Amino acid sequence: MDMSNRLDLPQRAGLKERWIIWRNRLLTNPRFQSWSAAFPLTRPIVRSRARRAFDLVAGFAYAQVLAACVEGGLLDLLAEGPCDTLTAANRAGLGLAATERLLRAAASLGIAESLPGGRWTLGMDGAALQCNPGARAMIRHHALLYADLADPLALLRADRKEPTALSDFWTYARASATGAVPPGKQGDADNEPAAAAYSALMAASQAMVSEQLIAAYKFSKHKAMLDVGGGTGAFVRAVGNAAPALRLGLFDLPDVVAGAEASLGRDALIAPRLALHKGSFLHDPLPTGFDLITLVRILHDHDDEPALRLLRAVRAALPPGGTLLIGEPMAGAAGGGAMGDAYFGLYLWAMGSGRPRRPAELGAMLRSAGFSSWHEVSTHLPLVCGAIVARV
Numbered sequence: 409m410d411m412s413n414r415l416d417l418p419q420r421a422g423l424k425e426r427w428i429i430w431r432n433r434l435l436t437n438p439r440f441q442s443w444s445a446a447f448p449l450t451r452p453i454v455r456s457r458a459r460r461a462f463d464l465v466a467g468f469a470y471a472q473v474l475a476a477c478v479e480g481g482l483l484d485l486l487a488e489g490p491c492d493t494l495t496a497a498n499r500a501g502l503g504l505a506a507t508e509r510l511l512r513a514a515a516s517l518g519i520a521e522s523l524p525g526g527r528w529t530l531g532m533d534g535a536a537l538q539c540n541p542g543a544r545a546m547i548r549h550h551a552l553l554y555a556d557l558a559d560p561l562a563l564l565r566a567d568r569k570e571p572t573a574l575s576d577f578w579t580y581a582r583a584s585a586t587g588a589v590p591p592g593k594q595g596d597a598d599n600e601p602a603a604a605a606y607s608a609l610m611a612a613s614q615a616m617v618s619e620q621l622i623a624a625y626k627f628s629k630h631k632a633m634l635d636v637g638g639g640t641g642a643f644v645r646a647v648g649n650a651a652p653a654l655r656l657g658l659f660d661l662p663d664v665v666a667g668a669e670a671s672l673g674r675d676a677l678i679a680p681r682l683a684l685h686k687g688s689f690l691h692d693p694l695p696t697g698f699d700l701i702t703l704v705r706i707l708h709d710h711d712d713e714p715a716l717r718l719l720r721a722v723r724a725a726l727p728p729g730g731t732l733l734i735g736e737p738m739a740g741a742a743g744g745g746a747m748g749d750a751y752f753g754l755y756l757w758a759m760g761s762g763r764p765r766r767p768a769e770l771g772a773m774l775r776s777a778g779f780s781s782w783h784e785v786s787t788h789l790p791l792v793c794g795a796i797v798a799r800v
């Protein structure tokens with residue numbers, strides 16, 4: 409292909425587009441690359457861009473170093489206090505040389521840090537991850553994602569029609585994408601272990617999400633909250649503890665509600681004001697009698713058609729003046745970097761259903777589902793969870 413021809417094509421391109429084309433021409437020019445790396449004023453920029461480019465190239469290796477530290481128990485060990493390489497080798501079940509290699513890699517990534525006398529402790533990022541059980545559960549879970557991403561083009565070419573490790577894990581995902589009834593809807597014994605596995609992962613990572621939403625939104629101004637797709641109830645419990653007068657409801661697939669019953673049924677502060685509802689939010693009407701409905705990490709799991717169907721069901725279940733709170737990581741979130749389009753984009757593609765959405769896209773769907781207004785509510789960490797409030 410004649411590149412120069414292609415680059416000259418957009419005669420009518422706007423200023424921004426022409427600037428991008430000019431910039432990319434410059435950046436791909438070997439003479440400019442050599443000059444800017446040598447020139448003292450541009451050298452720091454070149455170094456930092458080169459580091460960023462290298463991180464893109466090596467990201468998979470970095471993630472695997474982290475996975476090895478978590479799976480090998482090294483993060484737990486380093487959290488107990490400084491230790492030497494032999495102790496780390498014994499904990500991880502690795503040879504001395506392999507452990508030294510892994511710990512040096514971890515130290516270069518901020519997961520571990522070396523101390524005098526050949527000892528090791530947690531690095532700054534290691535410390536942040538170690539105190540976050542949800543993040544550690546996700547790191548372990550990523551073995552499935554990376555298996556699916558081993559051949560990314562094959563995954564994309566398959567057009568979400570082939571089973572994947574993630575579509576086998578999230579058993580409702582394929583049903584949502586194809587319009588089928590989800591496996592757990594009939595209280596399906598075969599589906600119970602799968603429902604228990606994804607519910608455990610969600611419960612482990614729920615605390616960081618509920619922390620964001622409880623800090624951002626005043627739940628106590630409502631009388632009754634229904635958490636739709638509420639899993640085994642970690643979010644209901646957190647909100648119920650923060651708003652002790654709130655009546656509570658949880659709706660999920662029967663296999664999952666059984667887990668919620670086991671987890672919340674004996675909670676003296678929650679159980680007396682909790683109603684559990686079983687069904688499929690894509691096939692059954694939602695229970696009424698709640699002035700607040702929450703969808704936490706739900707919509708992004710579903711393609712536009714089922715997501716819109718769910719929003720219409722929520723709209724139908726809410727009374728006049730009722731409120732919907734959507735909480736999930738959103739694409740284009742401030743400070744979210746590549747989380748939305750790169751991470752969730754590919755994760756949900758591999759799962760076989762759903763997509764990350766920008767707040768404005770969710771807003772347009774809310775309008776077409778019949779909500780009269782919506783606005784974004786800012787959370788402390790949009791990377792973990794963004795929030796949108798919509799009114800009937």
Ligand SMILES: C[S@@+](CC[C@H](N)C(=O)[O-])C[C@H]1O[C@@H](n2cnc3c(N)ncnc32)[C@H](O)[C@@H]1O
Pocket residue numbers: 580590607610611614617636637638639640642643659660661664687688689690691703704705706709
């Ligand atoms: C990603 S999990 C989120 C769970 C919880 N909201 C949280 O943030 O931890 C999605 C939840 O939606 C539920 N779900 C998926 N499809 C459903 C359907 N058709 N009807 C009811 N619940 C469904 C799943 O069982 C699961 O508990």
